[in-house]
Amino acid sequence: MLSKNVPPHSESPKKQRRAPTQARSQQTIETLFQAAAQILDREGEVGLTTNKVAAAAGFSIGTLYQYFPSKEVLVQAMSHRGTELVLHSLDLHLSELELRADVQSLDARVLLGKAMRIVLRGFTPGKGLSQSMIRLCWKLEQPDETASAVRQVSDRLAIHFDRINHPCLKVPNAAQMFVLTRSIIGTLRSASLEKSPLLSSPALEEVLIDLAWAMLAPKT
Numbered sequence: 001m002l003s004k005n006v007p008p009h010s011e012s013p014k015k016q017r018r019a020p021t022q023a024r025s026q027q028t029i030e031t032l033f034q035a036a037a038q039i040l041d042r043e044g045e046v047g048l049t050t051n052k053v054a055a056a057a058g059f060s061i062g063t064l065y066q067y068f069p070s071k072e073v074l075v076q077a078m079s080h081r082g083t084e085l086v087l088h089s090l091d092l093h094l095s096e097l098e099l100r101a102d103v104q105s106l107d108a109r110v111l112l113g114k115a116m117r118i119v120l121r122g123f124t125p126g127k128g129l130s131q132s133m134i135r136l137c138w139k140l141e142q143p144d145e146t147a148s149a150v151r152q153v154s155d156r157l158a159i160h161f162d163r164i165n166h167p168c169l170k171v172p173n174a175a176q177m178f179v180l181t182r183s184i185i186g187t188l189r190s191a192s193l194e195k196s197p198l199l200s201s202p203a204l205e206e207v208l209i210d211l212a213w214a215m216l217a218p219k220t
Contacts, residue, residue, distance in 0.1 A: 025067075028057075028059065028063065028067070031057045031059075032053060032059070032068070033074075033077075033078050033081070034057075035053050035056035036074055036078065037078075037133050038056065039053060040130070040133050041132055041133070044132070045132075050064055050068070050070065050071050072140050075136055075137055075140050076137075076140065076141075076142065078133065079137035079140075080145070080149075082123070082134075083153070086118065086119060086122030087152055087156055089122065090119070090156045093114065093115065094159070094164070097111075098163065098164075103164060103166070104164075104165070104166055106166070108167075108168035108169045108217065109209075109213055111166060111169065112213055112216060115157065115161075116205075116208065116209050116212050117205065119157070119181075119185075120188065120205055120208060121200075123185060123189075124188060124199055124200045125200055131192070131199065135193060138189050139193070150181055153181055153185070154178065154181040157172075157180075157181065158171075158172065158177050161216070168218060169216050169217065170216050170217070170218055172215065172216060176215055176216075179215075180212055180216075183208075183211060184208050184211070187204075187208060191204065
């Protein structure tokens with residue numbers, strides 16, 4: 001979830017003090033994120049402190065506090081960045097599909113699977129955030145921010161299916177999209193907090209894609 005190619009924050013966590021408006025500021029934030037993830041993996045949640053993050057990143061504690069007044073705000077910002085990456089990846093995927101003249105003849109389940117995997121893998125380890133950091137993001141989640149993130153993902157997926165308009169994929173209505181996205185992200189949240197070995201497994205991915213397929217494939 002930490003990528004130098006991710007566009008700047010579209011909306012900052014509520015208590016973040018300073019927006020990353022310059023390249024140097026953006027790099028400082030990326031370095032702080034990476035230091036925090038490394039400390040958490042090495043020492044666990046108890047070992048993650050703002051002093052240790054600043055030292056590991058090579059900055060003063062004052063520099064860290066210019067951006068993040070607490071450990072909790074730092075973790076929330078990392079979670080927010082992860083959501084941005086999911087949205088950005090969905091946008092890129094949609095743009096690529098819209099350039100294809102044969103998109104409506106492609107296998108519908110394969111198309112659905114690619115879109116769903118972008119979401120699934122955006123909320124599981126493997127995109128810059130480790131399993132321990134993702135779990136901490138869930139533990140420190142703010143309900144309003146989580147709801148906002150899920151709504152954004154839901155809206156992007158709705159746009160995705162509407163604009164592709166594949167003959168073998170229904171465009172979900174608001175109720176269907178609500179149930180689908182909350183079921184998927186809720187499952188990933190539970191798997192993370194419960195430390196389930198199913199998290200990031202192909203088996204769990206396939207079950208969740210099957211769920212989406214059952215909801216969106218036209219009835220025969």
